[in-house]
Amino acid sequence: MRIGIVGAGILGLAVARQMARAGAEVTVLEKEPRIAAHQTGHNSGVVHAGIYYQPGSLKATLCREGAAMLREYCAEHGLPYDEAGKLVVASTRAELSGLRRIAERARENGVPGIAELDAIGLREVEPRAVGVAAVHSPHTAITDFPAVARRLAADVTEAGGFVRLSRPVRAIRQTTDGVAVAAGPERLTFDRLISCAGLGTDGVADLARAGGDVRIVPFRGEYYRLAGPARGLVRGLIYPVPDPRYPFLGVHLTRRIDGEVLVGPNAVPALALEGYSWRSASLRDLRRIVAWPGARRMAAEHWRTGLREVYGSLAKRAFVAAARRYVPELAPADLVRAGGGVRAQAVARDGRLLDDFVIDVRGRIVLVRNAPSPAATSSLAIARHIALTVPLTF
Numbered sequence: 001m002r003i004g005i006v007g008a009g010i011l012g013l014a015v016a017r018q019m020a021r022a023g024a025e026v027t028v029l030e031k032e033p034r035i036a037a038h039q040t041g042h043n044s045g046v047v048h049a050g051i052y053y054q055p056g057s058l059k060a061t062l063c064r065e066g067a068a069m070l071r072e073y074c075a076e077h078g079l080p081y082d083e084a085g086k087l088v089v090a091s092t093r094a095e096l097s098g099l100r101r102i103a104e105r106a107r108e109n110g111v112p113g114i115a116e117l118d119a120i121g122l123r124e125v126e127p128r129a130v131g132v133a134a135v136h137s138p139h140t141a142i143t144d145f146p147a148v149a150r151r152l153a154a155d156v157t158e159a160g161g162f163v164r165l166s167r168p169v170r171a172i173r174q175t176t177d178g179v180a181v182a183a184g185p186e187r188l189t190f191d192r193l194i195s196c197a198g199l200g201t202d203g204v205a206d207l208a209r210a211g212g213d214v215r216i217v218p219f220r221g222e223y224y225r226l227a228g229p230a231r232g233l234v235r236g237l238i239y240p241v242p243d244p245r246y247p248f249l250g251v252h253l254t255r256r257i258d259g260e261v262l263v264g265p266n267a268v269p270a271l272a273l274e275g276y277s278w279r280s281a282s283l284r285d286l287r288r289i290v291a292w293p294g295a296r297r298m299a300a301e302h303w304r305t306g307l308r309e310v311y312g313s314l315a316k317r318a319f320v321a322a323a324r325r326y327v328p329e330l331a332p333a334d335l336v337r338a339g340g341g342v343r344a345q346a347v348a349r350d351g352r353l354l355d356d357f358v359i360d361v362r363g364r365i366v367l368v369r370n371a372p373s374p375a376a377t378s379s380l381a382i383a384r385h386i387a388l389t390v391p392l393t394f
């Protein structure tokens with residue numbers, strides 16, 4: 001069985017490792033000259049415990065399994081993994097019912113060690129944070145996802161597979177006995193092709209003539225970091241109570257494995273699939289995004305929230321105010337801009353943001369069509385899920 005995999009992010013590499021270990025001849029094709037160049041290398045580094053997700057969804061199941069697998073993998077390979085713990089903080093009494101729902105859902109999802117804390121209890125965990133109550137998830141962890149991706153790539157090559165960089169996939173043809181792929185200067189034939197292309201998902205789907213009812217809409221997440229001694233104000237991870245309509249919104253504070261503390265990310269529309277700043281825009285990408293009815297419907301429905309996020313992106317004041325709600329000692333000078341990442345978020349034709357992971361099988365081609373957060377946490381479990389559920393032989 002020859003398996004081609006598009007994308008050397010954490011997901012493509014986890015899938016490649018899974019398949020190589022099962023005896024397949026695996027080739028990963030990556031358009032960039034390095035691995036983890038996009039989402040895998042531009043995220044918060046949080047190993048989520050699986051608190052929020054709809055019970056029974058792929059996200060709920062694969063996040064919990066993936067976190068456990070990742071913990072073991074990091075221990076086995078000497079990779080950084082620190083159970084820094086996460087507090088979800090209600091800063092007003094009005095948020096208490098939302099907080100209670102979070103605790104219930106975490107228990108439904110079997111998240112270990114969940115504790116409900118009052119204002120005093122939360123300060124025992126995060127002495128400089130304030131709030132009326134909190135939910136504590138002590139096993140939420142932080143890691144270095146690019147380092148994990150590099151180790152997965154090493155596993156693939158050690159198992160006899162190939163990770164080919166600077167190989168943009170630019171043609172795909174499915175025949176009765178294989179999938180012919182042009183990647184950079186190479187022509188290759190596989191029995192199966194698995195796409196884990198993140199922001200490039202629609203490009204690969206178009207090459208494979210696998211249209212569908214979802215399209216990727218890029219949302220940039222921008223960060224600040226805490227400068228100098230202000231880093232000492234945060235021990236682990238501090239999150240707001242999420243708005244169920246926009247679960248990925250809400251500035252939070254996240255300790256990173258290298259000791260930095262990130263503030264963010266927000267979520268603003270990116271002006272290109274790989275639009276890492278307001279200056280990086282692509283007319284071609286924008287045309288494709290605007291042409292998708294789902295993107296227009298989403299914009300029509302959520303423009304107020306969108307504008308609020310854009311304001312937060314342009315005005316540091318708004319970011320500082322959001323962070324000070326949880327750690328009031330923070331001053332504007334403590335926050336320094338720190339880049340960001342672009343989320344590959346699938347949006348349905350009716351304007352719905354797809355919540356769950358989506359895996360689409362078209363003959364010999366498997367397309368991962370939606371793998372937003374917590375897909376880095378879940379990567380090893382998603383890889384196992386694909387190997388177990390997708391028919392890999394004919």
Ligand SMILES: Cc1cc2nc3c(=O)[nH]c(=O)nc-3n(C[C@H](O)[C@H](O)[C@H](O)COP(=O)(O)OP(=O)(O)OC[C@H]3O[C@@H](n4cnc5c(N)ncnc54)[C@H](O)[C@@H]3O)c2cc1C
Pocket residue numbers: 006007008009010011012013029030031032035036037038039040041042043044045046047048167168169170196197198199200201203204220221222265340341342343344371372373374375376377378
């Ligand atoms: C701001 C932000 C914060 C996040 N925080 C977290 C977090 O704390 N915890 C967590 O679990 N998840 C988090 N996520 C989500 C997580 O980063 C992603 O779910 C995960 O990295 C997806 O991995 P991937 O391999 O699918 O995608 P990617 O890492 O984006 O990899 C896709 C690869 O495909 C390549 N590619 C695309 N098109 C082609 C082509 N035609 N030919 C060849 N190669 C191609 C790209 O170059 C890229 O390297 C966050 C994401 C963002 C953006």
